[in-house]
Amino acid sequence: MIDVWDAGLPAPREPGGLGRLACSIGTDTFPAAFLDCLQANVDAAHFSVIRVAARRPSLLFAGTQHRDRHLVYRCWDAYAAQYHQHDQLFERMRRLHQTGGREPVGRLSADDIAFLPYRRAIYTENGMSERLSSYCVDTDGTPVLLNLYRHHEQGPFSDLEIASFEALGPALVRLIGGHRALREAQRATDSRAVLRGIEPTLSDREVEVCARLLDGMTHAGIAADLGVKESTVKTYRNRAFDRLGIHFRSELFALCRR
Structure with missing residues (x-):
């Protein structure tokens, strides 16, 4: 199953934790508040926010609830180095956006990844079963993806989680952008x-x-x-x-x- 659609429906409820997350921008508590906000709305083992430039994607932010704290970074390294050009979900979301979709949302089952080395290296070998993604573009038009991942033991994303993610995803990406800008300014000075x-x-x-x-x-x-x-x-x-x-x-x- 690889599904892509335009996020146009209102959320079934106000996303939990979003206010606290907004108040934590630029502070040391932002990563924990981000995970709390995610967990209040969507049960994901890992998340990543990536910017997909023409030559090579870059990782903006990532985190995990998994016991292996480095798994999300190892998967990112493999994806960026070898497999991003085989990401069917990203390509479908980009096409939908280019044909008038505002902020596409996509859902990918690992079993439907056509390129077997990509499926094995990222999903099969790590017990991951599913990915949920929100697509938007930054100020210069470069695609930015927020990705959430599930493991087999967690089961599939529920309809309520997906509906919440439709409303929450674009806001989370923008909050991360604001947080990174503030942290960079703080570090610089x-x-x-x-x-x-x-x-x-x-x-x-x-x-x-x-x-x-x-x-x-x-x-x-x-x-x-x-x-x-x-x-x-x-x-x-x-x-x-x-x-x-x-x-x-x-x-x-x-x-x-x-």
């Missing part, structure tokens, strides 16, 4: 300036990695955000730590927050 003040010889990449470590991101998350391998992130971290004379993330926090 805070962490990066502090790091360069402490050690002016840090390279741009070393500063970017350290700033994200200070923001609480995992190595896998930083790799996805910067579009590099996790091993590359660790190399930049090690070089930066050597220049700063530290060995642990806790020392980085102590150095920059004093």
Whole structure:
């Protein structure tokens, strides 16, 4: 089953948690509030927000309720590197948008993915069964997708969850955009300036990695955000730590927050 439709119906109820999420934009509580908002409306194991540029998609935001905290990032790495060109759901949503659909919503069953390597690597090997997506475009017309994923043990998305997602998806994408813009501005005037003040010889990449470590991101998350391998992130971290004379993330926090 690969279904795509235009989200035009009103939500059956006011989406829960949206007000709290809006109030948390730009703060450290936003990721937790985002997951809470999702769980109040749609039971998803993982979520990702991706920007699908012409050459290669980029990951804007991701999170999980799963016991394997890195699964969503491993799947993203594989999707971006090898499988995004085989995403039938995205292509159908893009066509609907181009022919007049306002903000398409799509639903994909893993069993209906035609390209078997993509199905196996992302879905079968990880026990994922279904994906629900909301499609919109950013200010320059580039597609942005909010994706929710279910595992087999969770069962399919219910009609009520899908109806809630139709109303909630575009708002969530815009809130994420606002949050990222604020955090980038905060980091630009805070962490990066502090790091360069402490050690002016840090390279741009070393500063970017350290700033994200200070923001609480995992190595896998930083790799996805910067579009590099996790091993590359660790190399930049090690070089930066050597220049700063530290060995642990806790020392980085102590150095920059004093």
